[in-house]
Amino acid sequence: MTPVNFVDVKDNDAIFEGSGWDAVVVVTSSLDNIEFDEISLLASHGANIDARVGRSATLLFAPGLAGGRLIVSPVLNYASDVQDVRGYADAARKGLSLAKEAGARKPLLVVSLSHEGKYRQSLPVAALACGQELWQALELREAVIQRDTIESIGLLVSTEQAKVLNAIESGRHLARDLCGTEPERMSAPNFAQYCVNAFANTCLKVAVIEDRAVLERDYPLLSAVARSSFAVPRHQPRVVKVEYCADGDIERSYFFAGKGVVYDTGGADIKVAGGMAGMSRDKGGAAAVAGLMKTLSILKPKGIRVVAELGLVRNSIGSEAFVTDEIITSHAGVRVRIGNTDAEGRLVLADLLSHLRLKAINEPNAQLFSVATLTGHVVRCYGGYTAVVENPVAREQGVGERLQQLGEAWGEPLELSRLRREDYAKIVDPSGAADVLSSNNAPSSVTARGHQYPAAFLLKASGLQAHGINSDKPLVYAHVDIAGSAIEGDPLYGKPTAAPLVGLFQHLC
Ligand SMILES: [Zn+2]
Incomplete structure (x- = not known):
C-alpha cells in the first residue's frame, strides 16, 4: 500500500x-x-x-x-x-x-x-x-x-498544492508505519532499516550507528537503557542520523531528537497490572521525525538545514538491566542518577540532544526540539493534546506560540506548558552525589508537573542548560510531548496519527 x-x-x-x-x-x-x-x-x-x-x-x-x-x-x-x-x-x-x-x-x-x-x-x-x-x-x-x-x-x-499534500501524506504514512507496528516487526534494527529503505534515492544523508562500543561511548544514557537488550541481537539498539540540507544559502537550521523506544517493559521498574500493553507505540516521536524528514526530502524547501537523531531502543528486562540508583555520565558529561528505569525516554533523548547541541552551536538561527511519547502526565493533564515545553530562549522568540497557532490552523492543536523553577527543584539528587536525578519514583500521571519537569532534566543532562538567555550562545529548545496525541481512538491499539508532523512542517517551511 x-x-x-x-x-x-x-x-x-x-x-x-x-x-x-x-x-x-x-x-x-x-x-x-x-x-x-x-x-x-x-x-x-x-x-x-x-x-x-x-x-x-x-x-x-x-x-x-x-x-x-x-x-x-x-x-x-x-x-x-x-x-x-x-x-x-x-x-x-x-x-x-x-x-x-x-x-x-x-x-x-x-x-x-x-x-x-x-x-x-x-x-x-x-x-x-x-x-x-x-x-x-x-x-x-x-x-x-x-x-x-x-x-x-x-x-x-493547484499542482503545487497537490504536490505538498502528497509529500506530507508520504511522511505521515511512513510515521504511522514506524509507530504503529508491533515490537518484533519494528524492532530497533528493523526500524532503522525501514528508515534506510524509505530514504533511499532521496537527497537525505542517512547513517545508522549499531556498534556497541560506539554507542556506549557516544550515547551512554541510551546504552544504559539498552543494556539488557544487547544480549538479544535482534533487539539491539540503533541510532539513526538523518540530515536534509537545502541547495544554496542556509538561513535557518533545525535539530530534532526523536524518542524511539520500540518496546517499553519499564525495565527493572517493570510495568505491572496490565500496564505494558500498547508499549510498542513508545516510538511515535522518532516515527514522526522520520516522517518529517521524508516530507522534506520530497519538497526540498530552500534555505534550511534539518538534522535528526532517532534513538531506537528496547527497554528490556533481564539480568543485565540497568537499575535505579545507578549514576551514569551522559554524553554531555553530566552525572545522572537513575530515579526510575521506566523514565527511560528522557535518558535516550538527553544523549541525542547533546550531539545535536554541538552541531547547533555553529549554525545560523538554530532551533532544537525533542519529540517523544514521554509521560502519562501529559495525557492526564491535556487528554489527547500535544504539549510543548519551551526553554526561555524559545519563549522569548515566540517559538511555542507560533507552533500553537500553526497546529490550531492545521488540525493538530497543542497546549503550551511553561517551565518553572519548581521543575528544576524536582531533578536535584538528594544525596548530592550526582549532578541530576532523572525522575521521581512514582508514575508521572500522579506527579505534579509530571510532563513539565522532564524538560528541566533534558536541558540539564544534555548540556543545553548552558545555552540560556544570558549565555554567550543562547539556543532555542522546545520539548514536544506527544504521549496523548500520537494515537487516536483506543489508547493501546488505536491508529497512529503522525502528530506533530504537519505542524512542525509548517513551522519549518
Ligand atoms: Zn517507560
Whole structure:
C-alpha cells in the first residue's frame, strides 16, 4: 500500500459523469454553501426526502455527476465557538468512508471554502484526514493482499498544492508505519532499516550507528537503557542520523531528537497490572521525525538545514538491566542518577540532544526540539493534546506560540506548558552525589508537573542548560510531548496519527 494519491483537478467539469472520477464527496458547512449549482440542487432535493441530508454523511443517487454518486458530509456545529478545523477532518473522513463502502475507488473531494479564519486551512486539513482514514496497519498489509482500496482522491487544487499534500501524506504514512507496528516487526534494527529503505534515492544523508562500543561511548544514557537488550541481537539498539540540507544559502537550521523506544517493559521498574500493553507505540516521536524528514526530502524547501537523531531502543528486562540508583555520565558529561528505569525516554533523548547541541552551536538561527511519547502526565493533564515545553530562549522568540497557532490552523492543536523553577527543584539528587536525578519514583500521571519537569532534566543532562538567555550562545529548545496525541481512538491499539508532523512542517517551511 502506497500513501493515498491526491490528484490536482483544475477543471470544475470533473464533477460530472465521464470525468473518470466515480463519486463526488462534498464537505460543507451547510447545504446553502455548496458552490456548484448542480450539486446544490441535488442535495436540496435529497434533503426534501431524507432529513439526514445535511445532518450526517449521506449518499444520494446523482445522475449526471461523476460515478452517479453524491455524498454530502456536513461540518457539524460549524458556527459554534466550540468547533475548530477538525470539524472538516471529521466530515471528510465520514464522507470518504461512505464513498469507499459504496464501492468508489476514485472519489473527487469538494470542500466548500470558509471565510472564517479558524477554518482557513479547511481544504488541506480535509484532504489529509482522508489519508489518516485510509491508512491500514503495516502488519495487516504485509499479511493480506489489500483490495477495495481508494486509488486516488481528486482535489480542486493547484499542482503545487497537490504536490505538498502528497509529500506530507508520504511522511505521515511512513510515521504511522514506524509507530504503529508491533515490537518484533519494528524492532530497533528493523526500524532503522525501514528508515534506510524509505530514504533511499532521496537527497537525505542517512547513517545508522549499531556498534556497541560506539554507542556506549557516544550515547551512554541510551546504552544504559539498552543494556539488557544487547544480549538479544535482534533487539539491539540503533541510532539513526538523518540530515536534509537545502541547495544554496542556509538561513535557518533545525535539530530534532526523536524518542524511539520500540518496546517499553519499564525495565527493572517493570510495568505491572496490565500496564505494558500498547508499549510498542513508545516510538511515535522518532516515527514522526522520520516522517518529517521524508516530507522534506520530497519538497526540498530552500534555505534550511534539518538534522535528526532517532534513538531506537528496547527497554528490556533481564539480568543485565540497568537499575535505579545507578549514576551514569551522559554524553554531555553530566552525572545522572537513575530515579526510575521506566523514565527511560528522557535518558535516550538527553544523549541525542547533546550531539545535536554541538552541531547547533555553529549554525545560523538554530532551533532544537525533542519529540517523544514521554509521560502519562501529559495525557492526564491535556487528554489527547500535544504539549510543548519551551526553554526561555524559545519563549522569548515566540517559538511555542507560533507552533500553537500553526497546529490550531492545521488540525493538530497543542497546549503550551511553561517551565518553572519548581521543575528544576524536582531533578536535584538528594544525596548530592550526582549532578541530576532523572525522575521521581512514582508514575508521572500522579506527579505534579509530571510532563513539565522532564524538560528541566533534558536541558540539564544534555548540556543545553548552558545555552540560556544570558549565555554567550543562547539556543532555542522546545520539548514536544506527544504521549496523548500520537494515537487516536483506543489508547493501546488505536491508529497512529503522525502528530506533530504537519505542524512542525509548517513551522519549518
Ligand atoms: Zn517507560
